[in-house]
Amino acid sequence: MSSQLTAYIALVCTSGVLNAYLCVFVLIRRYLYKDVARFFIFYSAATTVYCFGSAFGLMAISLEEIRFWTVIQYIGMPFAPPIGLLFIMKYLGRTVTKKKIVMFLVLPFITFIMVATNPWHHLHYRVFEIDPILGVPYVHQEIGISYMIHGVFIFSCMFAAFFLVLAHWKDTESQYRPQLVALLWGQIVPILTAFLYLVGFTPPGIDPVPMVLWLTSLLYLLSINTSSMFKIMPIAKDAIFNSINDGVIVLDEMSRLIEFNEACRGMFPQLDKAMFGMDFKKVWLELAETSFPSAVENSSFIWEAPSQAGIHNHVYKVHVSPLNPAQGVKGILIIFTDITEIKRLQAQLESQAYYDELTGVYNRRAFFERCEVDITMARKEMIPFTVVLFDVDYFKKVNDTYGHQAGDEVLIHVAQICETELDNDVLFGRYGGEEFVLGLKGKSLAEGEYIANQLRKSVENQPLINGERVITITLSGGVAELHYEQELTLNELLNQADTALYAAKHQGRNRICIYQN
Numbered sequence: 001m002s003s004q005l006t007a008y009i010a011l012v013c014t015s016g017v018l019n020a021y022l023c024v025f026v027l028i029r030r031y032l033y034k035d036v037a038r039f040f041i042f043y044s045a046a047t048t049v050y051c052f053g054s055a056f057g058l059m060a061i062s063l064e065e066i067r068f069w070t071v072i073q074y075i076g077m078p079f080a081p082p083i084g085l086l087f088i089m090k091y092l093g094r095t096v097t098k099k100k101i102v103m104f105l106v107l108p109f110i111t112f113i114m115v116a117t118n119p120w121h122h123l124h125y126r127v128f129e130i131d132p133i134l135g136v137p138y139v140h141q142e143i144g145i146s147y148m149i150h151g152v153f154i155f156s157c158m159f160a161a162f163f164l165v166l167a168h169w170k171d172t173e174s175q176y177r178p179q180l181v182a183l184l185w186g187q188i189v190p191i192l193t194a195f196l197y198l199v200g201f202t203p204p205g206i207d208p209v210p211m212v213l214w215l216t217s218l219l220y221l222l223s224i225n226t227s228s229m230f231k232i233m234p235i236a237k238d239a240i241f242n243s244i245n246d247g248v249i250v251l252d253e254m255s256r257l258i259e260f261n262e263a264c265r266g267m268f269p270q271l272d273k274a275m276f277g278m279d280f281k282k283v284w285l286e287l288a289e290t291s292f293p294s295a296v297e298n299s300s301f302i303w304e305a306p307s308q309a310g311i312h313n314h315v316y317k318v319h320v321s322p323l324n325p326a327q328g329v330k331g332i333l334i335i336f337t338d339i340t341e342i343k344r345l346q347a348q349l350e351s352q353a354y355y356d357e358l359t360g361v362y363n364r365r366a367f368f369e370r371c372e373v374d375i376t377m378a379r380k381e382m383i384p385f386t387v388v389l390f391d392v393d394y395f396k397k398v399n400d401t402y403g404h405q406a407g408d409e410v411l412i413h414v415a416q417i418c419e420t421e422l423d424n425d426v427l428f429g430r431y432g433g434e435e436f437v438l439g440l441k442g443k444s445l446a447e448g449e450y451i452a453n454q455l456r457k458s459v460e461n462q463p464l465i466n467g468e469r470v471i472t473i474t475l476s477g478g479v480a481e482l483h484y485e486q487e488l489t490l491n492e493l494l495n496q497a498d499t500a501l502y503a504a505k506h507q508g509r510n511r512i513c514i515y516q517n
Contacts, residue, residue: 005137008203009058011211016051018217019044025221026230033230039087039096040230044220046083047213049076054210060137063130067119070128074115078108078150081157088161088183092168107153114146124150131205138205155191162187182223186216247316247336250323255280255332267314267336302339315343358408359415362429367437370427371490374441378484385482386448388438389497390414390455393474393509395434406466407434410473413464421458422451437494445481445514452477452512460510474510477501481515 023044030037053073060066082104090096114124127142143151165183172180193202193212202208223229241248247264251257257275265271268287275283284292288305305314316336323331354366362370371387378385392398392414399407411434418436422428427439440448456475464471478500482493496515504513 004203005058008206008211009055011214012051012055012058015210015213015217016048016055018214018221019048019051022217022220023048025224036087036090037230039083039090043080043083043087044217046076046080049073050080051076051210051213053077054207058137058206062136066130066137066139067128071112071116074112078111078154079105081154081161082108084187085157085161085164088164088187091183092164094164104157107150111146111150111153114150134205140205155194158187158191162191178226179223179229182216182219182229185219189213189216247338249280249334249336251280251332251334253330257283258331264336267316267338314338314340316340356415356430359412359430361415361419361436362427364429364432367427367429367431367439368490371439374427374439375482375490378441378482381442382484383442384444384484385493386440386443386445386479387482387493387497388440388448388452388477388479388512389431389494389501390436390438390452390475390477391501391505392434393476393505398471402469402471406469406471409466410464410471413462414459414473414475417459417462418455421455426451437497445479448479448481449512449514452479456510456512476504476509477512478504479512479514 023041026033026037026044027041030041050073053069053076057066057069057073060069086096086101086104111124114121118124118128123144124146125141126144127140129140130136131138131140162184165180165187169177169180189212190209193209196202197208220229241259242262244261245263247267248259248261249257249264250259257278257280259276260271270287271283275286281292284290300317300319303316303318305316315338317339319335319337321333321335323333354363355361356363375385392410395407395410398410411430414436415430418428422438425441427437427441429437431437438448438451440451443451456477460472460474464473478497480493480496480500482488488496500513500515504511507513
């Protein structure tokens with residue numbers, strides 16, 4: 001064995017030993033590392049098999065032994081580049097699913113089968129024989145179609161891994177860049193060596209790639225020990241950016257669109273990268289068909305998406321802030337937080353707190369709160385305030401005759417008629433049971449009596465028709481006025497209206513009475 005061949009074997013064995021050491025080193029400490037370590041273990045294991053298979057092939061003394069060790073090499077060599085790419089993807093925060101893993105490893109498995117069975121079909125090596133000039137263990141080979149497909153695939157994996165890492169260079173903080181340097185060299189060294197081999201700049205008959213893998217192994221080992229590779233990884237900023245649930249839009253100092261995340265695309269499907277560089281006002285007109293609400297930096301406001309934007313019923317809390325002003329980076333960050341569900345729950349709680357569940361009008365609590373406000377305003381404006389208390393006549397008889405469901409329908413029917421007849425500025429609520437109440441700011445006792453009679457007549461003239469049943473409904477009511485000079489409380493005023501209501505019932509019902517001192 002020549003000294004030159006011995007040197008080749010020593011280099012290849014060095015690569016194999018270092019990769020084996022890396023594999024065992026990470027395997028023992030795998031519980032201390034991130035999930036990405038599992039991919040690295042398989043990657044370094046495949047590389048180890050490749051290196052030792054190559055070394056033993058260089059020590060072979062016959063063509064059969066060379067073929068055997070070539071098959072051993074292919075247990076590792078075709079799998080190392082795709083596993084390396086999966087490792088890079090996982091390292092950079094990309095999603096790696098079982099489906100992707102299977103997809104990446106199918107072709108390497110087929111390549112291994114093709115090499116193992118090559119003597120029967122010669123699709124991987126058309127010619128595989130001892131070099132007639134150099135002799136054992138040098139091989140003269142001519143590649144077949146399977147080899148070409150295999151070569152394109154592994155080169156594509158290595159190039160993809162290299163450019164993935166390179167693309168994240170700017171997004172990685174300086175303290176983590178030594179890790180990226182190791183990853184970049186781990187891909188570019190075998191690429192360059194394989195290229196030199198293909199164009200004939202390396203020793204004939206020998207695969208030089210395993211001879212240089214010791215260099216990449218040292219870089220990986222150095223990065224693991226000095227920059228906490230696997231323990232602390234530089235998660236790519238775009239992975240974090242696109243994992244945020246809030247929609248984010250980034251503008252430059254000229255208010256031009258320069259970036260948005262996936263959540264924002266979900267909120268506004270019309271967003272497209274073709275809009276990059278456009279003035280944000282124009283972008284927003286396309287997205288929402290309305291002007292963006294005027295806001296200064298470091299401000300927050302609530303924005304309800306208009307229905308014509310195709311995003312009806314969505315409410316957003318929008319925060320506008322300068323982009324990293326402390327670092328001198330000029331630009332604007334707009335963050336959209338979808339609070340539609342929160343607003344829906346708030347509205348639901350408000351409805352439960354202020355509206356009668358059956359009729360949908362103000363409940364007693366809400367009526368009292370708003371009535372107190374109106375009374376205060378009436379006194380300030382020196383105008384009268386009048387209340388009307390209604391009662392559905394013979395309501396118990398309706399329940400006893402037709403059932404409680406019919407009774408509920410009667411209350412809903414009365415509430416709907418009153419809401420239709422009354423102006424929007426009139427306070428109307430359910431006082432309790434079959435009683436309703438009106439609050440009339442600025443209306444005198446006579447005006448209140450007139451309004452009450454109009455409602456009474458409307459209800460009487462519109463009986464409830466339910467199937468074959470026709471239920472005639474009448475109302476009795478009492479009216480009381482608070483003059484702005486009086487010191488009456490709301491409860492005292494309602495007691496006066498209740499006294500008048502009692503008088504209306506005593507006089508035969510279906511009538512309105514006013515309170516008289």
